[in-house]
Amino acid sequence: MNNNRTAWTMLAPAIGMVGLFIVFPFLMSVYFSFTDQRLLANANVPTEFIGLRNYQRLYEDGVFQNSFFRTATFAILVVPLQCAMGLAAAMLINSKLPMRNAFRTIYFLPTVMSMVVVSVIWASLYQTEGFFNSTLSFLSLGTIPHVDWLANEYIAMPALVLLSAWQGFPFQMIIYLAGLQGINKETYEAAQIEGATRWQEFWHVTMPGLRNTHILVGMTTTIFAMKLFTQVQLLTQGGPSDVTDTMVRVIYMTGFKRGEVGKAAAASVIFFLLVLAISYIQRKLVKEERAIQ
C-alpha cells in the first residue's frame, strides 16, 4: 500500500500553504524582532541585528504600554458584559417562550453584520445631536448636558464596548444555548421538588452546569477582545488622548504607517504570547475540571 505517499499528497497543498503563510511569516516576525528591519529597505542603511533593543524600546515606550492597558481595559469591560448578555439571551430562548425560533433568528442578526457597518450605525447614534443624547436629556428633563460619546476620555471606551457587545453577543448566546441544553433535566426537577426558587435554581443548577461553557466562552471572548481594531480605527483612531489605542492598532501604526517592521514584529511577538497564554489557561482550566470528575 502506498498509503504514505497518497496521504502526504493530500496534505501537501494545505501544509505547504500553512507553512508559507503562517509559520514562515511567524518565524520572520521573531527574526525581525531582533533587527532594525524597515518596511521600505534603504540600500545605504543595511538592516542590522540589534538584539533585544526592540523589546527594550517597547518596554520603555509609553505608547505600547498604554495600548496594553487599554486593550486589557476593553477586555475587562466587554467580556463580562457580552457573556452576561449572551447567557441571558440563551436562557430566554431556552425557556418556554412563545415563538422562540423567531426570537433566536432576530437575536442572531448583529453577528452577521460587518463591524464596519455596525460602527457606522452606532456613530450616528453617538452623534452630539443623536439619539442617546436626546434620550438622556429627555429623561433628565434637560439637566444632563450633551455628552460627546466618542470624544470624551472617560466615555469613549465604554461607548466602543457597548457597540462591540451588541455586535458580538449572539455568538456567546449560541454557545451558551448549547451548554444549557447539555444540562441534565433531572437536576432541575430535583431542585424543584426540593422547593428551590428560580434564583436558587439559577445559582445552584444552571451556573455550575455551565462551568466548562463559561471557561470556553470567557476565553474565546477575551481573545476576540484582544484583537480590537476595526471599531477603533473607524470611530476614534485611538483617541481621545490615546484612551482607545489598542495593541493591534499599535502593530499596524508602527509596522505599516511608520514602517518600523522590527519594532512592530516585537510587538506582534508579545501579542502572540498573550493570546497563547490565554488559550493555555483555558486548556488548563478545562483539564482540571476533567481531572476532578
Added chain:
Amino acid sequence: MKTRSESLLLNIVAITVAVFVLAPLFLMFATSLKSDEQQILRDFGNANAFWVSPWNMSLDNFRHVLNNTTFPVLRYMRNSGIVVVSIVVIGIFVNSLAAFALARMNFKGRNLAVLFVITLIIVPTESVAVPLLLMMAKIGWVDSFKAQIVPFIAHPFSIFLFYQFFAAIPKDLDEAAYVEGASRWRIYWSIIMPLSLPTIATVAILQSLEYWNAYLWPLMVTRGSDVRPVSLALAQFFGTPPPIWGEVMAFSVLMSLPILIIYLAFQRFFIQSAIGSGIKG
C-alpha cells in the same frame, strides 16, 4: 411551576431584547430611504431615526451611491465577492483533503501533522500581518486579488472542523470500499464529501463572514478601487468628511443585503457554524 406573571415577564424581556437588537438595523434602513439630509440629522435626535413613513420613502440615496464613480460600490462588492468565493471554494477542497488524510488514513508522521495543524489554530492573523505584507511586497503581490486570497486558503481551523467530522464517520464505510478496489481519492470524493455537507456549510459560512468583513489585511495590502473590498470602501466613504448620512447608510444597506439574505435563507447553518466555531481556542 410556571405562573402567568412569569411568562408575561419573559415576553416583555424577550421583546425588549429584540428592540435593542433591531433598532440599529431599523435606523440603517430608515435613514437610507430618507432623501432630505437635514431631516435625517433632525431625526437622529428622536425616535424618528428608526422609522421612515412609507410616503416619504425615496431611493435617491441608493441612486447617488450607485452612480458615485469615486466609490463604485458595485465594483467593490464584486471585489469582495471574488475574494470570498475564491477563498471558500478552493479552501473547502484544500482543507477537507488534508483533513481526510489526517482523520482516515494511517501514515508515518500523522500524529505530528495533526499536532502541527491544531497548534497553528491559535496564531492570530494580526501577529503575522506585518511580515506577510513584507513578503507580498517582495513577490510583487501588493494591491492584487492574489494577496487577499492565496494566504488564506489553507486554514488550520477549517482543517480541524473537517477533521473532527471525518473522524466520527464509521471506518467500515471506506474500508469496505477500499477492499472493493476504490482508491483513497475516490473514497474522499464519492463517500466522505457527500456525507459532509453540513460541515462544508459550516466552514463556508465562517470563512465567508470572516473575509467579507475583513478589514486590517486589505487596509495594508490594497490601494485603489481595482481590488479593494467593500468593507474598506465603506470605511473610506464614511471617513470622507462631511459624511452624507443618507448615502453612507445606503452604502451600508447595499453591503449588508447579500449577507442578510443568505442568513435568512440558511439560518440553521449559521447557528450551527457558530456552535462549530465555539470549540475554537
